[in-house]
Amino acid sequence: MKGLSGQTAVVTGAGSGIGRSIALRLAIEGAIVVVTDMNVESAKETLSLLNVDEGQKHSVCSLDVTKKEGVLSSFADIHEEYGAIDILINNAGVSTMNRIEDLTEQEWDFNFDVNIKGIFLCTQAVYPYMKEQKKGRIINTASMAGKRGVPLLAHYAASKWAVIGFTKSAAIEMAPYNITVNCVCPGFVNTGMQSRELKWEAELRGMTPDEVREEYIRMTPLGRLEEAEDVARVVWFLASKDADFITGEALNITGGADLL
Template identity: 40%
Template sequence: MLMKNKTIVITGAGSGIGAHIAKMFSNEGAKVALLDIDEDGLNNTETAISKTNGIVLKKKIDITDKKEVFTVGDTVMKKFGSIDVWVNCAGISIIIPFLDCSEEIWDKTLAVNLKGMFLGCQCAVTYMMQTGGGSIINFSSQSGKKAGARYQAYCASKAGVIGLTQSVAVEFAPANIRVNAICPGVVKTPMWDKQINDYAKKRNLKPEEVMPYFCKTIPMGRVCEYDEVGNLVMFLASNKSSYITGQAINLTGGSLMS
């Protein structure tokens, strides 16, 4: 079991990628702390892990609130004794024409997608330094490297995640803390379900045509699967990636190669 007796903290664990990788870590023997603002989603993930006798802690949390983040970090340390891996997976995405993007949308997107990761990294580093190191994995996006129209706030936030990741990686490499970012392409998550109509309008498509459209633009001819994201997260979390830090790794089926 690759992660036996390790403690993993995952933000955005109530649905989508975060929920899936939480189950993967549990199946590999990890103790899993589930964080999300969506309490119903957290309950669903906790139930799924508990059915397989996994060791789990769940906390409803606003990741943009420093006090809440550090309170959860303290709770995890008291219960499990360490934080070995911290996965910043929580995020939001809004597709909207640039001139229609309000300050509220901009501020919320940057708060969740960038400030939330900043606070998660601060908390993770604080506790990892007490126990000899660890691995932090931040979710950026291919949109953090290659911008798209009507995606201004999201692109800016995800580009910021890469800069944050690299800065923290350089500073804390001597403390045996590795920090990497994952840049997925299209993964059919609940987030995509919410914005698919807006993307269809952007491309003058019908909603049911969006995913087939993506498949035509991806060299591998399909969108990314949850397990493929989880496998990369697991690799970066484990000692198998012990000499990798400060990287922003594409997971795009060939649609982005830089």
């Protein structure tokens, strides 16, 4: 019997990158996974990669985490279909990069709407179901940038600091109902989002993307870029029974980059 067998997990932003790896890992460990993303085609691609054992019936849900009515409706539909939502992975996230003097209000709002408002709305939507069943796991994707200042990413970092604050507060409030709330703080993750950031940072700093990438590796004591699977394995642990007594934590998964 796999550790997450019989449990239903909703993963936001699961069409690519970290979210896709989390969906794959949870499915391998026996969970029934609802793959959500704004990009339905990407979500369907993730779905096609999920293993199907022991009668798992994974599915896809088109979801814009910034729209409250759509979020409430989607979670109601998921709960009606599966009868429970045991695990919520709030992973949907965005980034842009700019100097503070050039940062636009649109960039600020875009990062905050997805990175923290989306987590709030999805958490609020799933809370009544977890509260009624008196158990649940909520795991949010924050960032190493949620614990330190990051040039060119002040707006993104601020949104991720907010994720950590929300996580710790929700953990206290939801603990009486046996709901744990934690977040993970990845470092320099080798994903499509990072590829875009490499180009942005290179342009802003007068470097090449390869030079920026090499700098990231030098800043990581374990000597390589982080892979999405590195994050997924920790998320799986937090979703498992082994993490029953862990809540309100912001776990660094950085290869030591947060130490420098």
